[in-house]
Amino acid sequence: MISNSNSEGNCDTHYASFSSNEKEVLYKTIFSRRDVRSHFISGRVIPNDVLLRILNAAHHAPSVGFSQPWNFILIKDKSIRAQVKESFLREHKKSISMLDDDIQRQEKYTSLKLESIMESSINICVTYDSTRFGPFVIGRTSIAETGVYSVCCAIQNLWLAARAEGIGVGWVSILANEDLQKILLIPKHVKPIAYLCLGFVKEFAEKPDLEKIGWLPRMELGNVICYEQWGVSTSHSWSEFCNIVDYYKTND
Amino acid sequence: MISNSNSEGNCDTHYASFSSNEKEVLYKTIFSRRDVRSHFISGRVIPNDVLLRILNAAHHAPSVGFSQPWNFILIKDKSIRAQVKESFLREHKKSISMLDDDIQRQEKYTSLKLESIMESSINICVTYDSTRFGPFVIGRTSIAETGVYSVCCAIQNLWLAARAEGIGVGWVSILANEDLQKILLIPKHVKPIAYLCLGFVKEFAEKPDLEKIGWLPRMELGNVICYEQWGVSTSHSWSEFCNIVDYYKTND
Numbered sequence: 001m002i003s004n005s006n007s008e009g010n011c012d013t014h015y016a017s018f019s020s021n022e023k024e025v026l027y028k029t030i031f032s033r034r035d036v037r038s039h040f041i042s043g044r045v046i047p048n049d050v051l052l053r054i055l056n057a058a059h060h061a062p063s064v065g066f067s068q069p070w071n072f073i074l075i076k077d078k079s080i081r082a083q084v085k086e087s088f089l090r091e092h093k094k095s096i097s098m099l100d101d102d103i104q105r106q107e108k109y110t111s112l113k114l115e116s117i118m119e120s121s122i123n124i125c126v127t128y129d130s131t132r133f134g135p136f137v138i139g140r141t142s143i144a145e146t147g148v149y150s151v152c153c154a155i156q157n158l159w160l161a162a163r164a165e166g167i168g169v170g171w172v173s174i175l176a177n178e179d180l181q182k183i184l185l186i187p188k189h190v191k192p193i194a195y196l197c198l199g200f201v202k203e204f205a206e207k208p209d210l211e212k213i214g215w216l217p218r219m220e221l222g223n224v225i226c227y228e229q230w231g232v233s234t235s236h237s238w239s240e241f242c243n244i245v246d247y248y249k250t251n252d
Numbered sequence: 253m254i255s256n257s258n259s260e261g262n263c264d265t266h267y268a269s270f271s272s273n274e275k276e277v278l279y280k281t282i283f284s285r286r287d288v289r290s291h292f293i294s295g296r297v298i299p300n301d302v303l304l305r306i307l308n309a310a311h312h313a314p315s316v317g318f319s320q321p322w323n324f325i326l327i328k329d330k331s332i333r334a335q336v337k338e339s340f341l342r343e344h345k346k347s348i349s350m351l352d353d354d355i356q357r358q359e360k361y362t363s364l365k366l367e368s369i370m371e372s373s374i375n376i377c378v379t380y381d382s383t384r385f386g387p388f389v390i391g392r393t394s395i396a397e398t399g400v401y402s403v404c405c406a407i408q409n410l411w412l413a414a415r416a417e418g419i420g421v422g423w424v425s426i427l428a429n430e431d432l433q434k435i436l437l438i439p440k441h442v443k444p445i446a447y448l449c450l451g452f453v454k455e456f457a458e459k460p461d462l463e464k465i466g467w468l469p470r471m472e473l474g475n476v477i478c479y480e481q482w483g484v485s486t487s488h489s490w491s492e493f494c495n496i497v498d499y500y501k502t503n504d
Contacts, residue, residue, distance in 0.1 A: 016455065018281075018416045023305075025277040026416045029270075030309050030409055048493045052473075052500065053275075057282050059473050062411065064425060066462035068471050073478040076489050080480060095393035109390065127482075133468055138361065139425040141347035146425045148397070149445065152404030153411070157282055159314065160412070164270045164278045173316060173391040173398045186482045193401065210318035216385055219320050221304075221311050226325040228332060230379075230438045237328050241300045248304065 036168030057161035065138030087179035121199035288420030309413035317390030373451035
């Protein structure tokens with residue numbers, strides 16, 4: 001029901017390698033995924049099997065020490081959502097005031113649609129439980145934050161699966177975690193990581209909204225790569241690779 | 253060179269929907285991705301175009317306010333890697349002592365292979381730069397950690413792209429960030445998030461290593477889903493969905 005593959009995420013031998021076409025499908029998913037804040041199709045419900053596949057994809061993310069520290073709170077209830085929306089409105093107001101010294105940017109910012117809490121089909125709050133299978137979690141002994149990192153990997157799996165299913169996902173982060181904690185009755189040892197709005201969409205934008213409106217440009221790939229150490233933009237042993245990164249830049 | 257799709261991640265109209273087969277490819281990638289600590293093919297170099305595609309996939313992750321706060325430090329140099337390995341050995345020793353009260357578990361833990369720093373083809377340190385396009389970053393005004401979350405989404409993209417390319421990735425987190433900071437000359441305002449070891453592998457394991465050896469079981473999907481609020485395992489408006497989650501459980 002979940003997919004042709006074993007529901008536990010085991011892989012058959014044919015899973016060993018990917019054809020060129022299969023690789024292209026993955027890249028297509030990655031490049032066409034968007035953070036969606038509009039274009040939701042009102043009233044179109046996500047079928048149960050689709051939602052289950054998306055959640056199962058999230059559940060098969062890597063996790064530090066196999067701790068699987070995530071939970072997914074599925075929210076349809078409009079009164080709960082309305083409370084979350086109030087938290088957004090309060091936090092949004094605060095954020096607007098941070099641009100009081102830059103009226104032009106403030107106006108642009110204020111004009112942006114930044115959430116679809118009420119009009120999306122469902123909301124999902126993804127949380128991190130630091131006590132799951134603890135306190136000794138393999139790989140979490142030196143860097144405690146790795147538990148949260150696992151939850152983020154799950155969110156990205158969910159996002160890509162949703163994209164392939166034709167479902168838009170918008171991550172609303174202009175919220176107070178204390179509010180989410182109260183509204184959703186989340187205990188103290190559990191931390192809200194993401195508040196996602198999901199639903200079928202009319203279209204996926206060609207480019208990220210903030211790139212399209214010129215808020216920020218996409219950085220060149222070469223500018224986020226370093227060689228051997230921080231800030232080093234070239235290296236003898238990486239010279240061929242540096243060249244193709246440069247070539248890629250000039251042929252964008 | 254990067255892929256058939258536009259290198260900027262734009263999507264053509266044919267990108268709008270995915271066939272059943274295409275969806276299966278994404279799920280195959282997600283389910284067969286592994287955290288790899290052995291089976292690296294010694295001496296097999298990752299071709300430049302493959303590495304570029306993997307990094308480009310990472311660079312097309314979602315990021316809060318389109319801030320793209322990541323950097324990728326590519327490391328081939330064996331003397332640098334040896335220093336990172338020393339950090340691992342120190343931190344590993346500390347972690348072993350945390351199990352002094354549970355000798356049986358300690359022995360099992362000590363027997364695990366937890367890194368491939370020296371024998372993998374390359375290492376990649378993925379970092380978070382909190383100053384990138386800041387200080388006002390859309391969506392980061394209420395929850396500062398969302399910047400780090402973006403970097404984790406990039407790591408998951410990288411991981412999935414690598415899997416499709418036949419390349420294993422192992423995330424080594426038994427390290428001191430202070431050591432990484434010194435060894436890789438990472439400035440204070442930049443935070444190491446992940447230290448990854450990449451290379452072609454002989455095989456991808458059928459199951460996660462820690463599941464296979466019985467360290468921890470995979471949780472049932474139904475046990476990480478809540479309805480409307482934390483801890484609620486059923487709900488009237490979710491009754492049909494609850495049923496299929498239960499059905500899925502009994503038919504694993």
